[in-house]
Amino acid sequence: MLEVVDLLKTFNPGTPNEVRALRSVTLRLEPSSFLIIIGTNGSGKSTLLNAVAGTFLVDTGTITLAGQNITRWPEHRRARLIGRVFQNPFSGTAPSMSIAENLALAARRGQPRGFGWTLNRRLREELRERIRSLNMGLENRLDNAIGSLSGGQRQALTLIMASWLKPELLLLDEHTAALDPKSADQVIRLTHEIIERDRLTTLMVTHSMQQAVHLGDRIIMMHKGQILHDLQGPERARVRPEDLLRRFDDVRRREQLDPAVAELLQQRYV
Amino acid sequence: MTLLIGAATIGLILALLALGVYLSFRIFHFADITADGSITLGASVTAILLVHHTAPLLATAAGGLAGMIAGGLTGVLHTKFKINGLLSGILVMTALYSINLHIMGRSNVPLLNEATLASQVESLGLPFWPSGELLVAGWRVSLRDLMMLGGMFLLVSSVGFTLHLFFKTNLGTAMLATGDNQQMIRALGVNVDFILILGLALSNGLIALSGSLLAQYQGFADVQMGIGMVVWGLASVIIGEALVGTSRIGLLITGAIMGSVLFRLLVAIALRWGLNPNDLKLITATFVFVALVAPGFIRKLKSAAPATPAAP
Ligand SMILES: Nc1ncnc2c1ncn2[C@@H]1O[C@H](COP(=O)(O)OP(=O)(O)OP(=O)(O)O)[C@@H](O)[C@H]1O
Ligand SMILES: [Mg+2]
Numbered sequence: 001m002l003e004v005v006d007l008l009k010t011f012n013p014g015t016p017n018e019v020r021a022l023r024s025v026t027l028r029l030e031p032s033s034f035l036i037i038i039g040t041n042g043s044g045k046s047t048l049l050n051a052v053a054g055t056f057l058v059d060t061g062t063i064t065l066a067g068q069n070i071t072r073w074p075e076h077r078r079a080r081l082i083g084r085v086f087q088n089p090f091s092g093t094a095p096s097m098s099i100a101e102n103l104a105l106a107a108r109r110g111q112p113r114g115f116g117w118t119l120n121r122r123l124r125e126e127l128r129e130r131i132r133s134l135n136m137g138l139e140n141r142l143d144n145a146i147g148s149l150s151g152g153q154r155q156a157l158t159l160i161m162a163s164w165l166k167p168e169l170l171l172l173d174e175h176t177a178a179l180d181p182k183s184a185d186q187v188i189r190l191t192h193e194i195i196e197r198d199r200l201t202t203l204m205v206t207h208s209m210q211q212a213v214h215l216g217d218r219i220i221m222m223h224k225g226q227i228l229h230d231l232q233g234p235e236r237a238r239v240r241p242e243d244l245l246r247r248f249d250d251v252r253r254r255e256q257l258d259p260a261v262a263e264l265l266q267q268r269y270v
Numbered sequence: 271m272t273l274l275i276g277a278a279t280i281g282l283i284l285a286l287l288a289l290g291v292y293l294s295f296r297i298f299h300f301a302d303i304t305a306d307g308s309i310t311l312g313a314s315v316t317a318i319l320l321v322h323h324t325a326p327l328l329a330t331a332a333g334g335l336a337g338m339i340a341g342g343l344t345g346v347l348h349t350k351f352k353i354n355g356l357l358s359g360i361l362v363m364t365a366l367y368s369i370n371l372h373i374m375g376r377s378n379v380p381l382l383n384e385a386t387l388a389s390q391v392e393s394l395g396l397p398f399w400p401s402g403e404l405l406v407a408g409w410r411v412s413l414r415d416l417m418m419l420g421g422m423f424l425l426v427s428s429v430g431f432t433l434h435l436f437f438k439t440n441l442g443t444a445m446l447a448t449g450d451n452q453q454m455i456r457a458l459g460v461n462v463d464f465i466l467i468l469g470l471a472l473s474n475g476l477i478a479l480s481g482s483l484l485a486q487y488q489g490f491a492d493v494q495m496g497i498g499m500v501v502w503g504l505a506s507v508i509i510g511e512a513l514v515g516t517s518r519i520g521l522l523i524t525g526a527i528m529g530s531v532l533f534r535l536l537v538a539i540a541l542r543w544g545l546n547p548n549d550l551k552l553i554t555a556t557f558v559f560v561a562l563v564a565p566g567f568i569r570k571l572k573s574a575a576p577a578t579p580a581a582p
Binding site for chain 1: 436438439440441442443444446447450451453454455456457458459460461462517
């Protein structure tokens, strides 16, 4: 279970570039729930995920995961509990290392690294079987540099890496946004499959209202570093993409946005 | 012949420097200038211990260990105090200059009358060739030179092989990945700061070992001996990469060793032909500059070519 209480994060405090990226965010996530986060650009979605993952420490507030207060833990320590897929397909893998090495690194996520061999025959076979199930034809390219793969293939592998050891929490930050529609579909299907299979507790950021409505069991909408809407239960079950778009419209009206900008937003979110 | 054997031996000794530079520069993409200080540190620690009649093996190990501490310090400055990598190296290197002077008590310590690894290796062969000389392909070669060459070959190949194996372990793979993608390896639970400190310690340990052996081979330690050594190591690494032409770690390690020997041989020949020794560092620096810039330049030429209309 994830519990986030009263998170505050200000970037560049006291300078002209000061940004209050999180203003008192409180969130409780039941085990095995799948939460979708939507919101305008700069609303703090990534900042929330980064705060949970430990990319930086928050100014105030507490983060509890699996019964442990991880608020002051460094990122590498939190990795024992958290699996992550980034927006940029290049971020999740080590490009010059082989597919097998990348996966083997993930097979020890959060564990001490000593002088044992990274790869042995058994692990290789396990990796091969897992990759075969992707149906991407990668099982025969275990020793190829992972940098030679397409973005979609890399994102699929990153997902497998993030979930190889069952994480207490899976963080997905627009992990299909940089992919072409076909690869994005493929990765979304895989995401769904893995989360269902392992009943993973998941936080996923997306700009696609389709994804927001068809995946997950709860939706929050963020705005200016705060949670504006929290849709769960029957309300969540009834929601359609149009409803979510209307809520974006409301926000925009309140902000009195320039119509040209509004038009752009509309294009991006549909 | 003696000239070539000597050059090859120094090439092998400096191959340890090349391996160290390979580690920091190619794996971590970290331009670590500490090398200039740590190679001298290895030499000075070993020299002063030898003068005080420490067992050569122990004195050599102590030299390497001192280098590890220096490298680790650079790593700490960079990761814990957030000082720019290049500057961290410069700070430690500069400090080491004074420290080396303090260790030696003067700027030069001769070792000609001390028991060194070199003299020990030579004495291993004496029972077989009591004259202290032997004939190789009709050339008279001193036993000392030949035993040193063989000894260095064994030592450097086993260091290279160990390094190769290390990169197949969990820790070694984590180190490679740290150089490749820090964001990723952090998300997989690796303490990147620790790995960087460890990597720089390892790198400078190898470099100091190189300095320690160099001092014992040439029979003195000198506070100036480290100047420009990073560039020297880099040149070896670049030649090695050109020789093996792949990105496989095992081959690159072999390449760095071969590159160092080849480079030293080329230099020996050039000096023999009358190259002014004072120009050596200038030429080395120019070579590294060209080798670093050329690949990008060639790529640019290639990609620009189709766009340029053919001359009528
Ligand atoms: N490391 C940082 N340093 C300074 N400012 C930052 C940093 N990270 C985020 N910000 C700022 O914090 C605010 C929230 O950013 P965040 O990345 O969380 O938005 P987001 O909701 O993920 O937006 P998007 O949909 O564009 O990804 C933005 O104004 C951003 O410029
Ligand atoms: Mg974002």
